[in-house]
Amino acid sequence: MSKLNKECLPEGFHYFPKGISFDKSLALYEHLRTQLPWQQPEIRVYGKMHKIPRLQCFVADQSVNYGYSGKQLDNCGWLPVLSAIRTRLQRQYGQSFNALLLNWYRNGQDTMGWHSDDEQELGHEPMIVSVSLGASRLFKIRNKVTRETNSILLETGSFLVMSGRSQNDFEHSLPKQAKVSQGRINLTFRTVG
Template identity: 60%
Template structure:
């Protein structure tokens, strides 16, 4: 009998889109039907949170929902907030293991973001927290609505656009976090939701 994990395994014999240094997009790693099934599974299964952060002295809710999943004890800190990890479900563990095997990275943490519609977003940032190490390798899987992903070279401010489709897997490695920021801007015309999964390797001895 097929299990949910059989339906959702990303495959990597797919088309590759080349991007600025350090970014690689593997297109269609999950068929749209499977990506849709996984999207709805995660909507139900994740313990969604909408943390509040302080920006310029003002407390605001982040414009999306999040769930942080990781090996035991691997806390994640950003913008002054600490997220305690949820345990791996069988489905996410299987996907994590597949991605670890494919990319040769022992992923041990996953940040899941749910953009309910085009009003939800993520501002310019680099994933450069010390616990990710100097040149982290992050595998980012997109499910649901297609959204624009922007990369901005820190020195030249040149902006590169990438349309992330359901089932695409974007790999950010090498100098991608050192040389670039990235963002997911608001797109009010998008009415559908999107879930993004970023698999990371958190250095256990760096957790504060």
């Protein structure tokens, strides 16, 4: 069973639709699309190597190392605009963010499978602030025990804050949406210990 409702998100998930204005969010999408060293790394799935179905870039303080699925991510430096957003989010949420994972979904064929951001380096109950730029995409949240699923449409300029037990009790995904022809860039600000 799946529910699409911004007001009924599970505990630990909070949605803010207008974190950045519509025009600024689209301008930022275009800027990041052309200014970052996007990569498409390979990961092992059921014993075979596959390119991930999206592009990504990892930005972090120099001392930070981070990876998932057994892969260490290459670290590029903070662009001024990303530093400015980080500073704003740190003030707004009282959290220090030292890393940012960006995913560029070039169209509705690019996806992210079910997962939790529960790597040991993120801590027991991490706060992750997700910023959406570009095309609106459906985001799914699934309870690990009951398998109940919630869905939310993440719009350009929106913030989704995941905190508390969100990564312990739930997993999330960005499924294919064949009718989406435009791209979306997702910024996930996090604290890597």
